[in-house]
Amino acid sequence: MRAIPTLKISISGVRGVVGQSLTPKLLTRFAQAFGTHTGSGTIVLGRDPRTSGQMVKHAVVAGLLSTGTRVVDIGMCPVPTVQLQVRHRRAQGGIAITASHNPAEWNALKFIGSSGLFLDTGQARELLDIYHQGEYTKVAGAEIRTVEEIEGATDLHIKQILDALGPLPKTPKKLRVVLDSCNGAGSIVGPKLIEALGAEVIPLNVTPDGSFPRPAEPLPENLGDLCRMVKEHHADVGFAQDMDADRLAIVSERGEPIGEDYTLVLATLYVLGREKGPVVANLSTISALADVANKFGCPVFLTKIGEVNVTDAMQQHNAVVGGEGNGGVIYPRINFARDSLVGIALVLHLLAESQRTVSELLDTIPRYTIVKEKMACPSHRIPGVLKKIRQDFAKFPLDTRDGVKVMQSDGWLLVRGSNTEPIIRIVAEAKTEDRAREMVNSVLPI
């Protein structure tokens, strides 16, 4: 069999394995292409704490400077902090150096436009064209601009959250929170934010040294330590972030992971309680979101997967909240970005203002189970797989905007190729885990 490549150049950016495909030359060239694309303006640069972060940063700085770009280096920080800084500084763009939930050997560049949003499909295609054409803007030595190193970019982030939501209301007992930052970019800002909101924080894995104390994805099976700590400290809630702090998972006061799909559901419950309006999520999102929105009489729009698709639709529909089922909450009053810090603030406000526990709140929301599987699959085989699914399930209503979503009477099944890795993702939702697994198994092995 042909080797599965470790490099993924796509409209989501460039992602690869350090020591194999993600070479400094490739990174420099991408940065040159981005500097060329943005017209040699100001670019904000931030990174997560991966061990390869410094190498990647220097490669990117060299490429950007050579195109006459002015670089604002905000150091180690969450991806949403970079997005916030792009807008705050009216920069022409940003680059976040992070492979978010991928394992330690990966790294990636994510490109942000002047709006603070990730490049949309059209902009990303332009960037890729420039990259491939290989003709980049070059400025003479005397026109090379400086790298400005900025500290405290995350303080602005905390301030914006507090300005939008305010501190927590007084409760009989201060909320007690365990935060597991996975030694990621959230380490340096999460504990500060929770304290600033007025809750007590018990930190776990907040040493941003590039080591991965657990797999970065905040999936229930990776949150054993967090669950234990929540029980041990009789905390009200546990939060888990990924490496670049865009995704958030929640552990209830009983020390049980509530499933990352419910992060957006709880955040939406709070936001719609404050202001009514449309909700946007991707088509892999749990149906409980629609149930909550219906209760408030608010519409839900489902989009293709990918943060940029969600943010696009949020702007189009003037949504008050949105996000993705993987724990990515987007609250446009603060930031058009998946932002675990915003998610933390919304959920803590919900707990404090409702005076209810996480479990009590969940009891008011219909429960569904989502089962996710993935299979290695070279990209050239993906269309064939999808075609077969369309044929096998032809008797059901199908949504083919992103892979194939099969709408069954008691749930749904989604099969699609990943944007970031050479794999096929299979997702199924039903009222029970058995039924959801049965739906996944109905297409396995592909």
Place this chain on the structure above:
Amino acid sequence: MKPLKIGITGVRGIVGETFTPELAVEFAEAFGTYLDRGRILVCRDTRPSGPMIRSAVLAGLLGAGCEVIDLGICPTPSMQLAVKWLKADGGIAITAGHNPGQWNALKFVRGDGLYLNPTQGEELLDIFHQAEFAKATWDTIKQVVQIVDPIEEHVKVLRESFAVEAIRSKRLTVAVDCCNGACSFLSPKWLATLGCEVLTVNDDPNAPFPHTPEPKRETMAQLCAVVKAGRAAIGFAHDADGERLGIVTDLGEPLSEEMTLAIAADIRLRRKTGTVVTNVSTSNAVEMIAARHAGSVMRTPVGQTYISEGLIEHNGVLGGEGSGGVTVPEVHLTHDSAAAIGLILEHLAQTGERISELVNQLPRLTILKHNVAVEPHRLYSVLQEFRATMEQEGIEVDSTDGIKATLPEGWVHVRASNTESLIRIIVEAEEQAAARELLDWARDRIRR
């Protein structure tokens, strides 16, 4: 003509044209691969493209698995000394030395603080061209360290090499033009250590070069004025990275860059006779001076690496080149303008002689240098044709480096530049008129 030169002395080009960040990244990866990872020092001069090239070099070295110590802006010889005391495996200097500001270059230093020799330079080029570089993985990749001050250590080594107390006692007034280059950090400090009253011009590393960073008579007008106005005992002019030195006498006379080695040789051989190592393109004044002091001269091809190797091979007492680079072996075996300053001031302090008096006793020959721009692919053919012409005319040639012909009225040296796509013609004769005639004679015999 593309201003890019990749050769055994490194890579040099114009930023914004040929010297791209990818090129710097790949050369750094090749060097990291060549040294089998290890600890590498990086320094740069003050050119505005320095930060861009620096980032490219750091990325390439880290990508290859090197541990990198970034010395920031410092003279190349400071880095070469630091390679030894930090027990590094090598170093990269980001500097185009005497070239104008739009140029930049990478120069590669090995574990003993000397430049790669020609064989090593070729090995590095082979790795660069083959483009299969060592790659660090996430669990082996290293970080950049930035805590070291190479200047202090450089001054310490210099102090140990010269009679500092004797110089201090004279409280000499010394003018220095740092050309806003890397010596802005070293030279004023070293002169202050020597107890001099220092009249500094152009010591702002953030400002552009006030003139071409090549210490020649044409670039020393400002320094001459400072020497005269301040009644200085001597004036020194630096290049961008601390290798070449130009001198203005106490009378305010700017000297040819050829005189720097002549002065240093005279001072050195008076104390300690032995072999002076210089290249075939440098003034015969060195032979005349050596003869006075029962010393000898060893001639090498042009380039620092040859001077260093010649000094080791012949146990030389001094090295240098007509471009103004001087090597004082007690400090280290590489050009170091701060070491040359130490040697000269020590002499002035200990003898009470004025620099103008010393210069008056030296042979004054006329040396003329002329560059002919040649398409890169014609460079060596042009040389071959010149050689054939010499042979037809029955003139004997020395081919240590390029072609050198010695004629009754003087000598002519024609060679390809190591760093640019140029044929260099250097002629020397006793009188100006004879030198002019020689230059015309040589030019007539070069067909582009």
